């Protein structure tokens with residue numbers, strides 16, 4: 001049956017949160033995502049989710065919806081089997097609308113692999129079918145962070161990610177409280193561009209003085225400040241990860257050639273789907289470590305990320321916890337979760353997740 005794409009639809013996909021999520025860039029009260037569906041001539045429908053977050057991707061829900069609508073002429077009528085050519089076309093025209101592209105590419109690959117009868121983790125390489133995620137604690141008073149860390153450690157989490165970047169002294173207190181509450185958990189720290197290079201080193205020095213060892217520090221300085229990022233990387237023994245500094249494989253190549261970071265944090269919302277494969281290859285070629293992150297996303301986008309990360313392999317740091325903040329579950333299926341382990345080995349075809357309301 002024909003794999004020709006006959007329809008592309010997009011709508012608002014609003015995800016209320018259990019409680020506001022605070023990072024150095026701002027506070028999120030509800031994720032205003034988008035839901036995309038593509039229909040093939042063979043009757044198969046694929047689903048994709050986009051997570052525009054203005055502070056990071058420079059898009060809003062409404063600009064992302066407009067971008068998907070405007071992309072119809074590049075998608076409808078094409079053969080889904082030509083997914084890489086379609087993705088390249090989209091990247092040329094919608095260069096900065098990465099979450100719109102993410103949703104379209106995801107929906108095409110879901111429909112295609114459903115048609116082929118293979119799960120996406122096998123499409124990506126089948127290295128594994130599961131990942132171990134961390135759990136993130138946002139910016140909040142140290143005492144609250146202490147309670148959260150105790151709770152998550154008791155739930156079986158061994159990795160905690162901590163948001164910092166607003167106030168150096170309070171940041172150190174929060175990390176110390178979490179370390180005390182969950183002494184056996186490995187800690188990642190994410191400043192979301194909130195420090196200068198020297199503040200980042202002062203922060204790391206303070207943790208060092210207290211004997212707190214962290215796994216990595218993510219995006220200490222503004223996204224555009226590659227010199228600052230390199231300065232921190234060269235003056236710290238803690239691995240430094242580039243997140244907002246790397247959207248595309250070109251950005252990744254630049255960071256790799258400059259030696260500006262030790263780790264690259266890849267997200268579907270920044271690189272879309274297929275450019276992730278290019279970034280993965282660059283990191284492996286340059287011996288940079290791989291991390292995967294997410295936005296506040298439902299099990300649809302997060303299941304796609306689990307397929308991708310497990311299938312490609314080689315990711316040392318996994319931060320795919322966006323669904324824990326959701327007040328409602330809008331998706332049927334997707335990964336199975338047991339404490340920190342997310343697995344897709346049971347999926348027979350595609351992503352294996354669908355919206356409850358189509």
Ligand SMILES: [Mg+2]
Nearest residue numbers: 190218219243
């Ligand atoms: Mg980050």
